[in-house]
Amino acid sequence: MKEAVLEILRHHRGTFISGQELSERLGITRTAVWKHIKTLQQEGYRIEAQPRRGYCLQEVPDFLYPEELRAGLSTSCIGRNIVHYHEVGSTNTVAKQLAERGEREGTVVIAEKQTEGRGRLGRRWESPYGKGIWLSIILRPRVATDAAPSITLLAAVAVAKAIKNFCGLEALIKWPNDILVRGKKVCGILTEMKADMDVVEYVVVGIGLNANLEVQDFPEEIRDKATSLRILLNKKISRVNLVRKLFGEFESLYNLFREHGFSPIRSMWKEMNTTLGQQVQVNTLTSVYSGLAVDITEDGGLVVETKEGTKVFYGGEVSLR
Ligand code: BT5
Numbered sequence: 001m002k003e004a005v006l007e008i009l010r011h012h013r014g015t016f017i018s019g020q021e022l023s024e025r026l027g028i029t030r031t032a033v034w035k036h037i038k039t040l041q042q043e044g045y046r047i048e049a050q051p052r053r054g055y056c057l058q059e060v061p062d063f064l065y066p067e068e069l070r071a072g073l074s075t076s077c078i079g080r081n082i083v084h085y086h087e088v089g090s091t092n093t094v095a096k097q098l099a100e101r102g103e104r105e106g107t108v109v110i111a112e113k114q115t116e117g118r119g120r121l122g123r124r125w126e127s128p129y130g131k132g133i134w135l136s137i138i139l140r141p142r143v144a145t146d147a148a149p150s151i152t153l154l155a156a157v158a159v160a161k162a163i164k165n166f167c168g169l170e171a172l173i174k175w176p177n178d179i180l181v182r183g184k185k186v187c188g189i190l191t192e193m194k195a196d197m198d199v200v201e202y203v204v205v206g207i208g209l210n211a212n213l214e215v216q217d218f219p220e221e222i223r224d225k226a227t228s229l230r231i232l233l234n235k236k237i238s239r240v241n242l243v244r245k246l247f248g249e250f251e252s253l254y255n256l257f258r259e260h261g262f263s264p265i266r267s268m269w270k271e272m273n274t275t276l277g278q279q280v281q282v283n284t285l286t287s288v289y290s291g292l293a294v295d296i297t298e299d300g301g302l303v304v305e306t307k308e309g310t311k312v313f314y315g316g317e318v319s320l321r
Pocket of ligand 1: 121178188
């Protein structure tokens, strides 16, 4: 009901609508209308209330509220259901808990701030309040476990396309999970999966996208390798609009993946990558290999010509040399 009140106010944005009219249109009492208005004001919506004239929406807060994201969202699955936190440990952890309890595909957990944002191998992901896009998408693809790595690559293509189409910046993918703009990391992806036998039960795709962070928001030790869209564009961007765009790109690619497998996405990935054709060093947990990155396989592995012969990697840290 709160969302319905907001919807009407949004429609009349900048003009007043009376409490009487709201109550009649929604079939609730004027006291109930007033309570929803109070809640919205507490959430940061600037709504002017005047005796006799009613209510007027003047400003929406710069938060990734589900009501904001859903207004004008064109997807039918990704982001139709959104769980929002002002502060949370890690959106991936919450999304996994929800998936365990049977939460449906397409549900997104999103936070203004993460206190325990995670990268791969337990590394920390900096996630300051109100500045970035820290979200996790629950998926239930009907695929075997070895198809799961390709979902990270799918997500990377979705982010790179969203950045390109929304900001006009050339975003390149560094295998497997980094999105770089002008050589610096603007986004990282953390895919986690649960499988039953050899079949995927669910996948949680965590996306950390540095939207409006400023230089001082990054700890000193990563300032030379991390950047944000705001720093690159020299202006603040609308996180809400960018997330909507991202959901749209993600859903199109995911539908393609479900219908035709990884192959069409692999071609797109190849066009947007900054890894193939480069001398790379791949650090797996047990060894370090050097060689020329030549291809990615049909299931998202990185093919490297090393001194010891051709090797395919499904994980590991890649440094471009
Ligand atoms: C990643 O790990 O790049 C995956 C990051 C995924 C974050 C999202 S946010 C929503 C969801 N919930 C979570 O808890 N996680 C996901 P990795 O390749 O291991 O890179 C981690 C490294 O990137 C760190 O060790 C730092 O050097 C660097 N780093 C940390 N925070 C960063 C940031 N905000 N921007 C750019 N680089 C960062």
